[in-house]
Amino acid sequence: MPVVSGSSGRVIAEALAPLLDMEHVELISRRFPDGEGYVRVPSKSIDSVRSEPVVLVSNTYPDSGVLETILLLEAIASVRTGDLSNYKNEEPQSLPDVGPGVFLAIPYFGYSRQDKRFAPGEPVSARVIGEMLARCCDGIAILDLHAPIILEDLSVPVEFVSAMPEIAARLSNEVNPDFILSPDKGAIDRANEVATIGGWDFSYLEKTRIDAHTIEHTPKDLDVQGKIVAIVDDMISTGGTICRASDALHRQGATEVHAACTHGLFTAGAISRLSNHVDGVHSTDSLPNPRAVVSSAPALARGLKNLMG
Ligand code: R5P
Numbered sequence: 001m002p003v004v005s006g007s008s009g010r011v012i013a014e015a016l017a018p019l020l021d022m023e024h025v026e027l028i029s030r031r032f033p034d035g036e037g038y039v040r041v042p043s044k045s046i047d048s049v050r051s052e053p054v055v056l057v058s059n060t061y062p063d064s065g066v067l068e069t070i071l072l073l074e075a076i077a078s079v080r081t082g083d084l085s086n087y088k089n090e091e092p093q094s095l096p097d098v099g100p101g102v103f104l105a106i107p108y109f110g111y112s113r114q115d116k117r118f119a120p121g122e123p124v125s126a127r128v129i130g131e132m133l134a135r136c137c138d139g140i141a142i143l144d145l146h147a148p149i150i151l152e153d154l155s156v157p158v159e160f161v162s163a164m165p166e167i168a169a170r171l172s173n174e175v176n177p178d179f180i181l182s183p184d185k186g187a188i189d190r191a192n193e194v195a196t197i198g199g200w201d202f203s204y205l206e207k208t209r210i211d212a213h214t215i216e217h218t219p220k221d222l223d224v225q226g227k228i229v230a231i232v233d234d235m236i237s238t239g240g241t242i243c244r245a246s247d248a249l250h251r252q253g254a255t256e257v258h259a260a261c262t263h264g265l266f267t268a269g270a271i272s273r274l275s276n277h278v279d280g281v282h283s284t285d286s287l288p289n290p291r292a293v294v295s296s297a298p299a300l301a302r303g304l305k306n307l308m309g
Pocket residue numbers: 183184186187212233234235236237238239240241242
């Protein structure tokens with residue numbers, strides 16, 4: 001069975017294929033000079049894509065990733081349904097349909113934070129993208145989605161998987177923390193999972209976001225005097241949340257503070273900002289980044305095994 005990838009999923013697809021006893025096949029994906037995307041299932045891989053169920057690894061980030069994922073799914077579907085119509089008017093224009101069996105693995109689901117209407121007139125972007133993808137595949141595995149509830153009732157089965165077991169293993173091997181902190185209420189379940197796996201103490205902060213770059217943490221008395229603390233979140237973007245939480249921990253006597261996340265977006269300046277506030281940053285490879293030290297393949301493999309029975 002093939003695990004296929006376009007421009008964003010190659011590294012994870014290569015790691016995922018052996019975990020699923022499958023082979024990795026790279027699809028063709030490039031950009032025209034005007035920036036538009038082009039994808040194709042290479043001729044040599046058409047038999048493989050038609051022979052058995054297929055897993056596509058692709059991120060819906062950045063914006064070009066949303067479109068590329070849809071085009072790749074459509075390319076795979078056309079190969080599997082045998083639809084060759086519009087192919088230079090040559091015959092034959094069709095092959096037998098080999099049936100369903102296209103599964104999408106999304107390491108980082110872009111637009112996941114727009115999971116509500118925060119103001120009238122906004123789209124619920126996460127839902128819009130989820131529905132578009134569900135129309136083009138037979139099941140989806142998503143790694144550490146910000147708020148899974150928004151995609152719980154899509155028209156295809158969705159497996160919400162988490163890299164927290166792998167993040168706990170990384171922290172245990174490299175940091176040996178005394179204490180795990182969730183920087184806000186939204187990350188409590190994930191951070192608590194890490195704390196439970198490692199047998200570490202756990203607490204959380206109350207966070208108020210003032211704007212995209214400014215957040216406030218409500219002071220909370222934490223017993224972190226002389227302790228090594230790891231802050232665990234689903235994603236780090238500007239780094240503002242982690243930096244403020246780390247400052248609060250240092251004020252309360254923590255000796256070492258680390259940050260761990262699934263999705264290392266690290267928008268402009270985040271890595272250097274973080275290096276002034278924490279002793280280490282540990283991310284998965286769901287997005288390529290300089291702190292990607294944990295593989296997201298094992299978590300995605302768990303979800304795909306459930307999806308494919
Ligand atoms: C928000 O609820 C998320 O879980 C993260 O805490 C947030 O997106 C991190 O953003 P930043 O790094 O810009 O503070």
